[in-house]
Amino acid sequence: MAALGDPAAATRAPGDEEGGARSGADLTLEHVTKEFGAFTAVDDLELTIPSGSFFALLGPSGCGKTTTLRMVAGLEHPTSGRVLIGGRDVTRTRAHERPVNTVFQSYALFPHLSVVENVAFGLRRRRAPDPLGKARDALELVELPHLADRRPAQLSGGQQQRVALARAIVNNPAVLLLDEPLGALDLKLRRQMQVELKRIQTEVGLTFVHVTHDQEEAMTMADTVAVMNAGRIEQMGSPAELYELPRTAFVANFLGQSNLLRGTVVENGAATLGVDVDGRRVRVPTARSVSTTGTVLVGVRPEKLHLLRAGDQAPESCNVLGPGRVTDVSFSGVSTQYQVHVPGLGTLGVFVQNILGGAGAALGEEVHLACAIKHTFALDGAEDATSGAVRLDARDV
Amino acid sequence: MSIVAALGHGPGNGPAPAPVRRARGGAYLLLAPGLAYLGLFFVVPVVALLATSLYVPVPGGDVGQFQPAFEWANYTRALATYWPQMVRSFAYALIATLAALVIAYPMAYVIAVRARGRVFLQGMLLVLVIAPFFTSFILRTVAWKQILADESFVVAAMRAVSLLPPDGRLTATSFAVVAGLTYNFLPFMTLPIYASLERLDPRLVEAGADLYANGPTTFWRVTLPLSMPGVVSGTLLTFIPASGDYVNSVLLGNNTTTMIGQVVDSRFFKVSDYPTAAALSVVLMVAILLLVTAYVRRSGTEELL
Ligand SMILES: Nc1ncnc2c1ncn2[C@@H]1O[C@H](COP(=O)(O)OP(=O)(O)O)[C@@H](O)[C@H]1O
Numbered sequence: 001m002a003a004l005g006d007p008a009a010a011t012r013a014p015g016d017e018e019g020g021a022r023s024g025a026d027l028t029l030e031h032v033t034k035e036f037g038a039f040t041a042v043d044d045l046e047l048t049i050p051s052g053s054f055f056a057l058l059g060p061s062g063c064g065k066t067t068t069l070r071m072v073a074g075l076e077h078p079t080s081g082r083v084l085i086g087g088r089d090v091t092r093t094r095a096h097e098r099p100v101n102t103v104f105q106s107y108a109l110f111p112h113l114s115v116v117e118n119v120a121f122g123l124r125r126r127r128a129p130d131p132l133g134k135a136r137d138a139l140e141l142v143e144l145p146h147l148a149d150r151r152p153a154q155l156s157g158g159q160q161q162r163v164a165l166a167r168a169i170v171n172n173p174a175v176l177l178l179d180e181p182l183g184a185l186d187l188k189l190r191r192q193m194q195v196e197l198k199r200i201q202t203e204v205g206l207t208f209v210h211v212t213h214d215q216e217e218a219m220t221m222a223d224t225v226a227v228m229n230a231g232r233i234e235q236m237g238s239p240a241e242l243y244e245l246p247r248t249a250f251v252a253n254f255l256g257q258s259n260l261l262r263g264t265v266v267e268n269g270a271a272t273l274g275v276d277v278d279g280r281r282v283r284v285p286t287a288r289s290v291s292t293t294g295t296v297l298v299g300v301r302p303e304k305l306h307l308l309r310a311g312d313q314a315p316e317s318c319n320v321l322g323p324g325r326v327t328d329v330s331f332s333g334v335s336t337q338y339q340v341h342v343p344g345l346g347t348l349g350v351f352v353q354n355i356l357g358g359a360g361a362a363l364g365e366e367v368h369l370a371c372a373i374k375h376t377f378a379l380d381g382a383e384d385a386t387s388g389a390v391r392l393d394a395r396d397v
Numbered sequence: 398m399s400i401v402a403a404l405g406h407g408p409g410n411g412p413a414p415a416p417v418r419r420a421r422g423g424a425y426l427l428l429a430p431g432l433a434y435l436g437l438f439f440v441v442p443v444v445a446l447l448a449t450s451l452y453v454p455v456p457g458g459d460v461g462q463f464q465p466a467f468e469w470a471n472y473t474r475a476l477a478t479y480w481p482q483m484v485r486s487f488a489y490a491l492i493a494t495l496a497a498l499v500i501a502y503p504m505a506y507v508i509a510v511r512a513r514g515r516v517f518l519q520g521m522l523l524v525l526v527i528a529p530f531f532t533s534f535i536l537r538t539v540a541w542k543q544i545l546a547d548e549s550f551v552v553a554a555m556r557a558v559s560l561l562p563p564d565g566r567l568t569a570t571s572f573a574v575v576a577g578l579t580y581n582f583l584p585f586m587t588l589p590i591y592a593s594l595e596r597l598d599p600r601l602v603e604a605g606a607d608l609y610a611n612g613p614t615t616f617w618r619v620t621l622p623l624s625m626p627g628v629v630s631g632t633l634l635t636f637i638p639a640s641g642d643y644v645n646s647v648l649l650g651n652n653t654t655t656m657i658g659q660v661v662d663s664r665f666f667k668v669s670d671y672p673t674a675a676a677l678s679v680v681l682m683v684a685i686l687l688l689v690t691a692y693v694r695r696s697g698t699e700e701l702l
């Protein structure tokens with residue numbers, strides 16, 4: 001506790017993390033439900049966030065992310081369930097009694113206080129020694145020491161964002177909550193702040209819970225991502241796990257893009273399933289299948305598909321689909337995105353890396369599609385194949 | 398106007414773009430009626446007032462006959478005679494302002510913060526605050542005379558709980574005058590405070606709670622400072638008219654509660670001593686101006702106003 005509210009201490013002694021308090025605390029939500037009248041905003045949430053991790057809560061607008069954070073902060077109380085911080089049940093305690101700080105979506109800086117007084121606010125409330133010195137250290141950490149005596153209204157959006165971050169971090173909370181902290185920044189600044197936030201988290205070693213609707217942001221920053229939809233957690237894991245092996249159609253579509261094909265399991269082997277997709281036999285590893293009987297959705301990521309032009313040989317242990325016709329080609333330098341219409345299956349997206357150079361398949365050309373068996377996955381066939389799909393033009397990145 | 402523009406831009410910068418100049422001309426044109434009104438009904442009377450305050454009686458003339466002079470002694474004489482009423486006016490106004498603040502702030506807080514989001518309730522409560530304006534100021538003050546009369550239940554109740562001795566009374570006391578002032582200016586205190594609390598972002602209060610401040614501390618450190626613009630305008634809107642008021646002390650007071658407004662009134666209408674009345678008015682005006690300037694400076698809310 002000696003280093004309380006002193007982020008600079010972490011910089012001086014990065015190896016000294018046995019202190020416990022230094023690296024934040026575990027956050028656990030047990031069966032947390034929040035209802036507003038008849039509407040369930042958060043539905044039976046079950047979540048454990050290990051101390052010191054960078055955790056992202058990812059989901060579309062209105063799925064209950066802010067409500068979840070507010071329940072952790074104590075600004076909202078769950079209808080049922082428990083919130084534990086470092087093993088201690090804080091469900092019944094109020095916001096000011098919790099060792100948690102929030103970086104609000106709107107920053108919520110106090111307009112009547114100078115920047116340094118904003119940062120010192122929490123320290124003063126807890127009667128920490130030398131609040132102004134620590135506040136200045138925190139401003140150093142977010143690279144704004146020269147603006148300490150300004151008023152928040154005199155700062156740019158990006159600077160206000162950093163002050164809000166310093167104001168929260170300086171208290172050395174057990175859990176730091178960030179509610180779409182980069183949402184109001186322009187794209188360039190957002191990318192820069194992503195790197196910055198990651199650096200600061202590594203430096204101070206606190207538990208960060210970062211809420212965002214931007215899947216790229218969640219994947220680049222977080223150790224663990226929880227994908228949330230309509231008040232529930234759909235799936236949780238490392239970004240690579242979620243991407244390579246989505247367990248629901250929502251995750252498959254919301255995190256990157258997926259081609260999902262409806263089929264019926266006709267052969268239930270120990271290693272692979274045989275799935276009949278519109279009369280074609282497709283193999284899926286049993287371990288990568290959510291459901292092993294009846295209807296399933298066979299999924300494959302666009303960059304895992306290979307375009308086979310006339311005369312090309314299909315690689316080993318591959319599923320081959322087609323023939324289909326190229327209906328759209330968009331070249332972006334690094335890669336080319338094709339839309340291939342396969343009769344009976346619909347339109348599939350294919351990303352081809354520009355490794356060989358030169359022209360690829362042409363518009364209207366007849367092609368086959370191949371995909372390694374180990375890269376396919378299967379979801380519950382009862383799901384809506386378009387759940388969570390974002391129209392490309394609606395994505396704000 | 399064109400001279401100012403020419404000076405402002407200097408010879409080297411060439412003429413200002415025509416549209417800008419036309420827009421400014423238009424703005425001044427829009428201001429013209431207001432300026433003319435103020436000139437006619439404010440500047441001219443103030444100059445007349447200043448002049449009158451220095452007049453001397455016409456030698457051998459009738460009562461109420463004066464001639465222009467520079468009789469500065471009018472001021473010293475008026476102040477030497479009437480300083481107690483002057484001091485009393487400011488004291489009453491100050492107490493009434495503080496009392497109104499104590500009553501109005503919680504009221505405004507309930508309407509703006511507690512009833513936030515309940516539009517109908519807020520509207521109803523605001524109508525109740527403004528309702529007194531629907532009847533005349535004089536009539537309401539006369540009504541207070543009834544409320545505070547010796548045989549009223551207020552007096553009976555206060556005697557019952559020994560807040561007032563058995564033979565104590567409220568009418569014709571300084572308490573009644575201050576109570577009347579407080580009551581009459583209460584809406585002027587409530588509405589500006591309501592407006593600034595209504596504007597207050599509730600997320601700032603949540604940020605306070607998030608940063609370890611409990612309810613009272615958040616109020617003290619966040620809500621109150623951010624509502625200071627409303628408090629400052631409310632206190633000014635109450636203090637200024639209250640210190641010049643004479644209706645309340647006439648109707649609810651006695652000859653020991655005389656306020657400066659009453660003196661000006663009687664000097665002017667009863668004994669036709671225009672220079673003294675004018676001198677007292679000028680002193681009142683200047684004193685208020687100085688007090689208000691010092692107050693606004695001290696409260697440091699210029700940037701929030
Ligand atoms: N105080 C409230 N009263 C009623 N409904 C609310 C309240 N707060 C949030 N909601 C509803 O709960 C849902 C989830 O909101 P929120 O947690 O803010 O979503 P997100 O942050 O993921 O965009 C939304 O549909 C929203 O309308």
Ligand SMILES: [Mg+2]
Pocket residue numbers: 065066067179180
């Ligand atoms: Mg939100």
